[in-house]
Amino acid sequence: MKRRGLLFYARLYCKILAQDLKSKMSYRADFIISTIGMVFTNIAGFVSFWILFRNFSTINGWGYYEMLFLYGFSLVALTPAQCFFDNNWSLRIYVYSGDFIKYCFRPINLFFYYQSEVFDIKGLGQLAFGLGTIIYSWIKLGLGFTPLMLVKMIVFLTTASLVMIALQTAAAATCFWIQNSFYVLDLAFRFKDYAKYPITIFSSVFRFIFTFIMPIAFIAYYPSLVILRPDEVPLLSWLSPVFGIVFFYVAYRIWMYGAMKYNGTGS
């Protein structure tokens, strides 16, 4: 198979995206309700956060605005998984029904083609909410602003998002081996809610688990330390882009391995 360049895939993605948006627009009510649902989720998350901090002013040395920053950071970092990789949720249905075989017959990267088919617009609401939260807490914390900080933010947000994508992709790929893999995916999806807490609240055993085994600490905690506490950045924070890429690559290989093993159902 001929190797194709990034430009080819970018152009292809835009074409597939346009088709997907067209088909979404024919279910307008569903789109509007889903968007409202997403906004609801974010507001409820924020309200529970606010209620908690009305009773307690700090958690483990983390103030209100610092926690808010973490929260916003995690929301933004989770958006790409929500927007671009939403088709992972349907994978088990395609695999189970046998429809997955259609993806195997295209002369392009299987993983790319499968994920490109669905773009989840409602994730954009989360992005806006997360960005608003980051900017608000940024101003309140008086962090100042330099172009270098912006570059850091972009790099660390992007690589942090790879962690959630990796978790979701690996969880979705379990459907190639086990039935009823919905619960695995749901489990991975619930992890995202724990990303907004500073890892220091856990005991050392769970700190290890949440750093290396279920790497949710890389979604918000480690990367945001680079901006929040520039004087005491641990090594793991600087390494978090590397970890993001490694986790993503491993998940991608697992997914592809499963897909290559896939035999279809014969229907």
Added chain:
Amino acid sequence: MNLKKYLSLTRNGIMESLQFRLSMFIVFVGNLLYLIVVYFLWKAIYASSGEEVVNGMTFSDTLIYLVLATALFNFMEMYTVWQMGRAIQSGAIVLTLLKPMEIRRYMFWEYSGNFVVNFFATLLPTFIVVSVVTHGAIPLGLNLLYFVISVVMAVIINYNIDFFVGTICLYTESIWGINIMKQVIVLLLSGATIPIAFFPETIRTIVYWLPFQSIYNSPLTLLLGKSSDIKDVGIVLGTQLVWVAVTYAISKLFWKISLPQITVNGG
């Protein structure tokens, strides 16, 4: 009422859910992780506040409350909205409507087997573990009886709300958005994520006038309640009973006027 036909549905449900042992295990692991996160989070919160008792609740009060709320949530989660939404979209709802039993009853009893399994698989073990670990923080007495009565009513209220929300799918053909909205509202306003005692005064007053707190807060208050004053118990159970009647009437009426909306395209 001929109980036999209902119990045979219960039996089917038990056998069906025992088929999915792996998913039960994964759900178990997920809950365990959730509880670990909750434990460390609230431990850190209480440690930072430097106070033993916040809003009349100690650390172990809060923890027991949240652990049991999670167990109750798993016990009561029926996925009714998903089931109804899918049945409406695929047209399979016609088959349920043809059954010689009212659809509300049929769907409830069809699921009831899971209650039995969940009771022995999650609720009872959690209860025993909590009461052993905390050395009798749960008083064992008449409150157990109140708790059981309260849970039965909570299950009915929860189902009525679910059925009501599922009926909305007849109009919108949207499942995800509707379901997430319901879930978020119920979890937050029922006190399942943060005990209602921590809510600000005004919000707490509003929440007490809504049906959601009858689902998690009422049974847990009765179970952990220090006062076994029959008047207090009567008020809590009475409120629940009112909500049972109100939600039943509303969801039944809404279904009745919505049913003509149904359109099934072939099938």
